[in-house]
Amino acid sequence: MFWLVENEKQFSDLYQSDYKEAYIEVIPYSYEIHPVKTNISLVYLRPLKSKKGYILPINHNETMSLNNDYIVDLIGKYDKLYVWGKKEFLHFYLHKNIDDLSLLSPSYEMEDTRAHNFLNQQNPNNPEINKIIPVVKHYETCEKNYDNLKQYIGKQINTFYNNKMPLVFNAIERNGLQVDPNLFKKYFNQDLGNTVYTQYNYRTTTTRPSNRFGGINFAALNKENGTRKTFIPKNNKLVEIDISAYHPTLASSLIHYSFNDRDIHASFAKMYGVDYKKSKELTFKQLYGGVFDQYKHLEFFQKIQSFIDELWNNFQTKGFIECPISKYKFEKEKLEDMRPQKLFNYLLQNLETATNVIILWDIIKILKNKQTKLVLYTYDAFLLDFDITERDILEQILDVFKKHKLKTKITHGISYDF
Missing domain, CATH: 3.30.420.10 (Ribonuclease H-like superfamily/Ribonuclease H)
Structure with a gap:
């Protein structure tokens, strides 16, 4: 033939x-x-x-x-x-x-x-x-x-990445983002009609997805210059659900440390003896850059350091580590310039992504045949194009986050410029 x-x-x-x-x-x-x-x-x-x-x-x-x-x-x-x-x-x-x-x-x-x-x-x-x-x-x-x-x-x-990831991100991409064509032309110098489409790429080193298409980085839209006013609802309003203290929450789950349902950043502020804003900054720096000497005595960071040490030992002896939930393997022979803290960061980002995929999977099932659509996902934020006649849906979606013991805050408006 x-x-x-x-x-x-x-x-x-x-x-x-x-x-x-x-x-x-x-x-x-x-x-x-x-x-x-x-x-x-x-x-x-x-x-x-x-x-x-x-x-x-x-x-x-x-x-x-x-x-x-x-x-x-x-x-x-x-x-x-x-x-x-x-x-x-x-x-x-x-x-x-x-x-x-x-x-x-x-x-x-x-x-x-x-x-x-x-x-x-x-x-x-x-x-x-x-x-x-x-x-x-x-x-x-x-x-x-x-x-x-x-x-x-x-x-x-990897079955998680083969069976869940493509379906979740394909579904979000299909929904698209409604835009004001005049503002889109002003800020992005393009004429793409009333709807633009995202494109997620999870073939990254840490498997944390980027989101870029047509020269637009949807994962890093400017919050200061009015760009976000471009994105508007097709329904009644845009509703964003943000996960609070996401990485500290994930890290605490890895080391089995409990904040007893308290505000995590407020708890750290008390430990550090600083205000709330400074507390967030200090925690972020230490999770990604290593524990400061003056805070090594804190139980949370003692457990974090022990976890990192054990993680690194497994990486060196076995040649890989396997991530929770996704079962993704970071293999020594495929990674360059690895260090204990960097390996922990990779694990944390993979855990974030895998947890989010499970959350997205459940949200997409809830929204099946509904007017409300999930139109954008950015690490710790989930954007809905919300139909106000479907108010009960929001509670169902929030229950998904509660199931994972995640605290959330909600912002909304007639554009993405919250």
């Missing part, structure tokens, strides 16, 4: 094959357009037992077009799919059993050709650039990607 499958007879031959597992790659109109807003040009399918892959065209200038419903049906026949970037793939197709190879090769860069580079340079900002790049060149890159990534197929993948 030829590698280009563009008519019903060719498709029928592929459909009738008894392949059970495949590597699959989606080629959208453009990689520069958010997956929510673009369409599919081509699909590359490489059955594992086949000697070659196949291009299934949906909309390309050089080919006939297959009905996408046929491809959905074909994908559904496979017992298992392998992709590089499950979260991204789920914007286009659903499947019950997908392994995300990017979890084993987070720094991998997808192949391209001279034709890709030349046509991209000649057609900057073309929202349908992949439709004019020769289909044979797309096939060439996909074949190379498969050859490079096949070494990871069948290897053990």
